[in-house]
Amino acid sequence: MTGERAAWPLWEVFVRSRAGLAHQHVGSLHAVDARMALDNARDVYTRRGEGASLWVVPASAVVASDPADKDSFFGLDEEFRHASYYVVPDGVHGI
Amino acid sequence: MCTQGLDQPRTLAAEDVSARAEHFEARVAAEDKIEPPDWMPDAYRALLIRQIAQHAHSEIVGMLPEGNWLSRAPSLRRKGILLAKVQDEAGHGLYLYSAAETLGVTRDELVDQLLAGTAKYSSIFNYPTLTWADVGAVGWLVDGAAIMNQVPLCRCSYGPYARAMVRICREESFHQRQGFELLTVLAQGTPAQHAMAQDALDRWWWPAVMMFGPPDSESTHNDRSLRWKVKRFTNDELRQKFVDLTVPQAQFLALTVPDPDLAYDGEHWRFGKPDWSEFKRVVKGDGPCNRERLVARRTAHEDGAWVREAAVAHAAKRVLV
Ligand SMILES: [Fe+2]
Ligand SMILES: [Fe+2]
Numbered sequence: 001m002t003g004e005r006a007a008w009p010l011w012e013v014f015v016r017s018r019a020g021l022a023h024q025h026v027g028s029l030h031a032v033d034a035r036m037a038l039d040n041a042r043d044v045y046t047r048r049g050e051g052a053s054l055w056v057v058p059a060s061a062v063v064a065s066d067p068a069d070k071d072s073f074f075g076l077d078e079e080f081r082h083a084s085y086y087v088v089p090d091g092v093h094g095i
Numbered sequence: 096m097c098t099q100g101l102d103q104p105r106t107l108a109a110e111d112v113s114a115r116a117e118h119f120e121a122r123v124a125a126e127d128k129i130e131p132p133d134w135m136p137d138a139y140r141a142l143l144i145r146q147i148a149q150h151a152h153s154e155i156v157g158m159l160p161e162g163n164w165l166s167r168a169p170s171l172r173r174k175g176i177l178l179a180k181v182q183d184e185a186g187h188g189l190y191l192y193s194a195a196e197t198l199g200v201t202r203d204e205l206v207d208q209l210l211a212g213t214a215k216y217s218s219i220f221n222y223p224t225l226t227w228a229d230v231g232a233v234g235w236l237v238d239g240a241a242i243m244n245q246v247p248l249c250r251c252s253y254g255p256y257a258r259a260m261v262r263i264c265r266e267e268s269f270h271q272r273q274g275f276e277l278l279t280v281l282a283q284g285t286p287a288q289h290a291m292a293q294d295a296l297d298r299w300w301w302p303a304v305m306m307f308g309p310p311d312s313e314s315t316h317n318d319r320s321l322r323w324k325v326k327r328f329t330n331d332e333l334r335q336k337f338v339d340l341t342v343p344q345a346q347f348l349a350l351t352v353p354d355p356d357l358a359y360d361g362e363h364w365r366f367g368k369p370d371w372s373e374f375k376r377v378v379k380g381d382g383p384c385n386r387e388r389l390v391a392r393r394t395a396h397e398d399g400a401w402v403r404e405a406a407v408a409h410a411a412k413r414v415l416v
Contacts, residue, residue: 008407010196027190027193027258027259027262028193029189029193030202032406032407032409032410033406033409033410033413036406036410043182043186044186044189044190047179047182047183047186048266067130067132067133
């Protein structure tokens with residue numbers, strides 16, 4: 001029973017719900033090749049017209065940041081990058 | 096759901112474990128979501144693997160009782176609806192196997208456990224669908240009970256499971272409504288059709304009530320599961336909610352719930368004691384269809400082996416050319 005599927009790679013699935021929006025990650029699935037991954041992604045993730053376009057990407061091609069490095073990797077303390085950091089004086093409009 | 100490349104469990108020195116465990120408990124208590132690469136206690140991982148796998152198996156085996164009626168649905172419309180419903184259940188199984196895989200098990204291991212008969216699935220699917228009304232009763236009661244169980248799981252502390260449940264819950268209410276609609280037609284039909292609907296309720300009511308698992312006084316996993324925010328309500332709490340919602344629906348259908356002790360106390364519908372010995376018997380493998388279900392799964396798996404082998408061979412050949 002085991003074995004025959006061990007070689008089926010994992011694919012990450014991205015769906016664009018309609019033109020104008022970005023593709024979003026919706027899940028993953030196993031498939032022998034890209035064609036099967038696309039067919040299965042359609043059946044598993046877009047049974048109710050959820051998609052106008054599908055991407056499948058081999059999971060092994062995803063390079064991820066290390067969650068243990070979260071603070072040093074993302075931890076910029078630069079509030080001045082946000083508009084909300086600046087005080088707009090009362091009476092000033094359109095800024 | 097996360098990629099496998101991201102879910103390597105880390106090994107830690109023993110002194111680090113208690114600090115990590117404390118941090119983990121604090122995160123869970125603060126309603127933070129746990130993701131595959133995060134450190135988690137072995138018992139949490141094991142509890143999730145067991146629960147998600149059982150849940151996935153239930154979706155897959157759950158296709159069989161209704162699949163039984165696909166070729167005999169009374170109209171093309173009903174056949175299309177039932178096909179879509181059964182296909183959804185296959186999809187639910189796949190979302191859940193994916194979620195389980197983020198915890199470090201392979202799908203093959205889980206499928207092998209199901210086929211070997213060592214994994215559990217919801218015992219409700221070991222009852223037969225004898226008439227067309229049973230298809231309605233399954234949608235209304237079995238999917239109805241499943242919704243009651245699954246909606247709180249959308250807030251489960253483990254991210255991939257919670258996200259899979261969000262997708263599933265979006266699809267489940269179609270399942271329940273098509274069943275209720277089907278039963279409405281029968282219940283308001285000829286006396287023979289009404290009797291068929293009543294007979295289905297008579298046979299499915301108690302197994303549905305028992306779907307929430309053993310009473311809290313006997314349930315072994317309730318405490319930890321609640322503390323770790325995998326479950327949000329106890330078995331008995333969910334069972335009471337289900338009965339409170341479902342009894343008025345049965346009244347609308349002019350069907351009689353087969354429980355002489357059923358009585359409204361002004362707040363809740365109080366109900367009689369389910370036959371827990373029957374529940375235990377079915378869980379242990381002695382229900383009306385346990386053997387049939389496993390044989391059907393094994394046969395499907397074996398019959399599909401050549402397709403899986405051909406797909407792998409085809410992919411290998413395309414890499415070479
Ligand atoms: Fe389902
Ligand atoms: Fe369902």
